[in-house]
Amino acid sequence: MGQSESHDPNLYYVPHGSRWPIVASLALFTTMLGAALSLNHSAGGGVLLVLGVLALVGMLFGWFGDVIRESIHGFYNRQVDISFRMGMIWFIFSEVMFFAAFFGALFYARMFSVPWLGGDGDGVLTHEYLWQGYSAAWPTNGPLKVGGAFETIGAWGLPFLNTLLLLSSGVTVTIAHHALRAGARGRLLVYLGATVLLGAAFLYFQATEYYYAYHELGLTLGSGIYGSTFFMLTGFHGLHVTLGTVMLIVIWARCAKGHFSRDQHFGFEAVAWYWHFVDVVWLGLFLFVYIL
Amino acid sequence: MAHDASAHRDEHGHDHKPHGFVNRWLYATNHKDIGTMYLVMALVMFFVGGLMAMVIRGELMYPGLQLVEPEFFNQMTTMHALVMIFGAVMPAFVGLANWMVPMMIGAPDMALPRMNNWSFWIMPFAFTVLLLPLALKVFFGIGAGGPAGGWTLYPPLSLQGGDSVAFTIFAVHMMGISSIMGAINIIATILNMRAPGMDLLKMPVFVWAWLITAFLLIAVMPVLAGAVTMLLTDKFFGTTFFSASGGGDPVMFQHIFWFFGHPEVYIMILPAFGVVSEIIPTFARKPLFGYKAMVYAIASIAFLSFIVWAHHMFTVGIPLGGELFFMYATMLIAVPTGIKVFNWVFTMWRGSMTFETPMLFALGFVIMFTIGGFSGLMLAIVPADFQYHDTYFVVAHFHYVLVTGAVFSIMAATYYWLPKWSGRMYNETLGKWHFWLSTVFVNLLFFPQHFLGLAGMPRRIPDYNVAFADWNLVSSIGGFGFGLSQLIFAYIVWDCVRNQSLAKAADRVWEGARGLEWTLPSPAPYHSFATPPVIEDRMLAHADVAH
Amino acid sequence: MGVLLARGRARRSGNGWWVGRVPGPASRYMDLNWRRVFRMGGVMKRIGTIYLRLASAALALGFSLPSLAAVERWKLNMTPGVTEVSRQVYDIHMTILWICIVIGVLVFGAMAVAIFRFRKSRGAVAATWSHNDKAEVVLTIVPVLILVAMAWPATQVLIHMADTRNAEMTIEVTGYQWKWGYRYVDSDVSFISSLARNSDDTRQLGSGLSPDQVKSYLLDVDRPLVIPADTKVRFVITSGDVIHSWWVPALGWKQDAIPGIINDQWTLVKEPGIYRGQCAELCGKDHGFMPIVVEVKPKTEFAQWLAAQQNPDAAAAAAAIATTAEPVAAAAAPGQG
């Protein structure tokens, strides 16, 4: 893969030809095609979807494997490192905007559409002509009570526990980082491992919460705007926690293998940033979805 | 002097292009190869989207239905827009960025070359997913065809779309992933890969424009992804984001969509501003007037683009205060845009102008984009928009800014840099023919649409009252003429790349050209600046900003 | 200045296709018969079709050409409309149009001068200056002032338009794929209005019929909305399925019909007449085929009409002599589509 000239620390390493991106595109294509077909109940959709996802996972191992090898061979100078950092920062920014769309939906529903349906402000006529008797409240599943009666999940039970879990995971990952910088391998592995466990515990409790919502509370994705925003926000967040946890596991393994040095460990930092981002999003969720 | 840097690099002789199709193109990590692929794909998509437009213009040539069923007509309108926006204009600009940004800032390549490849190769697959339902219908008679709810995908209509809905949404996701990675790459390249001496405020305006555009892309493509994800769950998983019965609101989709959609239209015009700001000084042989003001204007337009989205929704029933706010904010955009237009004119003033094809297209751009800007400003006036909205007046507006704006600038850029890319001079006579035919026909095509809109013809209709017959005929004739004229363009490009007997281009292709890209040989070597060039201010176009 | 020009033009401007005056007796007669013909069944229908053909032929021969020729072709500009609001909107439109034209002339004029004077082939030598702060400031401030001048009247009119209070009657408008439902809220009258049959037949792909032969092609309905003149009428607008938009250009506005949400607007038409419009939001395959026709009747005539609608029996009788009004029974039958 690499070229000899790129060992020159003054030169920016430009990889020459890689098969991973095209594999990645094909995998993504298979995944998306499979997803579209299976939503339309076409035969073979599910198979394609699974194949696509497997290919994506395999691709990630291959691609990052190359990157790690190049990194270990010292192909990456400081400037390359900065490019990676910028890449990660802007990727996280794009994720922030992705969540912003769903938060936007939540705020719009709570501040505008639901009050209007209930006859507030500009909604007087809507209320008079279409939804008489509907009074705005939150939570709500709308004037037609879409999805039937439901109850919500209190903020101070599992969600609060999950908040504590994520917050402490933010602390442990930071301790791990300090350990890495101090060259304390044992401490690093312990605290990084703890972070993984905290993430896994979070996921376990969230799964419990979902089970409970569906089976005991009647709260589903189809419970009107409340259910929609609730599951969309917490669901996508959960997906990100899952991803983050997997990434942490990989990083843990890499730490165990001794991939990172005290001052060269961008892989670790990228995952830590991502984890903090997931953490902050959760705080927003906890506040706006559960408490308020 | 300038040539020393490149000569130095050539001595090392690491100019080995990878051999074989697969190695060179599928595994590509080279910014020029990837740029070329983007540009080729954009041209192909421009023809595909253009053919759909020809179906539209064919049906609208006369009153009564002659060619297609209304449902298919709507599919054409929808796909035409999606293909043109996401398949032609955006990739063309990304292709230009790939080719030129590293060369303009003295970098060896893009910051993240492998990801660059991925950004590109997602696109052909994304369009396969997008076009699949339509292609199945047209070529094999399978299924109901593509989406027909307009490129704006408004629910509840877009949710009635049957099997194509999921395909459209996943295709949009893929395009989003591609755009975001492409934008990240451009930002990292510009911020991290500049050669020493290339300060931010010495960068070419094209680079500045792309820096800001990339930021817009990262900010709004995820929002579009979110919006269509909610469409997906509304259709397949029982959510009610966009249904009042469950406490949601169909209008909510429009807010989220246009929060993406308005910045999106500037994503398609800011790089065009950059291109024109390169070309006019070159052919006026005079430095760009008010460089800093140009940069600040782009930044202000980008900022304002986030707070004007509801001007697409004046008739949906927004509270009075909201209508007023969005009207004022939208009107404000005329100020920084005006600064740009005025500065281009000042750049020409007291210059020493010649009118090669790139300059012709750039001048055409300034005039016709401004016409489109004027109609945009008129649309921003709420009470007037109550009449204009969803008529051909709007169609005329956005084709002026998109076709004679964005597309003309892409053509200008192609003529401007083609000799640098291919090492040969394109056929100038044909280029001028291309410009004049395009300009005459495009005005025949879109100017009468103002009249149609004012006279009351709604957009997105396959048939109309005989009162509209005459201008529609004119418009269709203009459309066919404009479409055919583009064949000349395709020929010129092909010829320039393939025809060995054309004159060899000089390194500094145009007499008045300044900037790092002209210090490289033509054709540009495979690795632009393997080692950073030593920059002296007089090589740059904007180094005199200090005083 | 723009405003002055606008006023001048407003008076001069003729009637567009949507601002038909009340049709004269002859065309009324034609109109009535056409509709009748379409509602007859069996043999009568076939005879009717023949009659229709003949009638179209007669039309083509210039029998009733005046009514068709009234269609203004090659039209360039917006209608000033028939309400105070629509005329204000028209004035704003003309004002901003002229402002843009003037700025355009200045900017393009400067460009033209530059292009002709400062060309290399004429020996022009390039200057080297590259900025002028004073010019930049002036060219920022002047546009702002121009914008304020544009925004001011727009704000006034918008505030005026938003005021739906004190309406004398309310009509609920509901969009459906692909027809309009109207309900007179205070008087329990409601009906469906859909594309006229002759237009509908002609617009089919490969129908072999010529749109030129159809009066108000695609702009005619089986049952127009009837409103009184000189009355502030409030519309509450919604939809039964997807988003539509209710637009009659002569009234000066369009308003989206959103499912599950009510929007309101108002109008006050002084002069009786027939005003036409179309659905203005993509709503599916027949979006182009759900026109709107508003018939404004003098107050007293309107009262009679409304009374007839409230009493179907009387209405049936009235239908025999009514002009454009149709019996409620007929309207209750599902429209096409």
Ligand code: HEA
């Ligand atoms: C490249 C794309 C592009 C660009 C640059 C613009 C630029 C502008 N657009 Fe446009 N617009 C679109 C693409 C674009 N638009 C599209 C695709 C749609 C339709 C989407 C759909 O519904 O499908 C649309 C629709 C659209 C609407 C909604 C219309 C409707 O549906 O009812 C509005 C309303 O405000 C609007 C306004 C503007 C304004 C104010 C500008 C301004 O940026 C223009 C500024 C420029 C000038 C004003 C000219 C130069 C200035 C001077 C010479 C200075 C002096 C001038 C004055 C002081 C007057 N646009």
Ligand code: HEA
């Ligand atoms: C960048 C974007 C872009 C570009 C480049 C174009 C280019 C063109 N558009 Fe575009 N258009 C949109 C964006 C764009 N459009 C959008 C966003 C909409 C709104 C969609 C909606 O309502 O949802 C729209 C809608 C739209 C409509 C309104 C449809 C409707 O409301 O129902 C029409 C009608 O005339 C039209 C025409 C054209 C034409 C004739 C061209 C021409 O410039 C195309 C010229 C190119 C070619 C023709 C291809 C090259 C030539 C050949 C392949 C050779 C063969 C040629 C012949 C046989 C003649 N477009």
Ligand code: CUA
């Ligand atoms: Cu109803 Cu368009």
Ligand SMILES: [Cu+2]
């Ligand atoms: Cu906009």
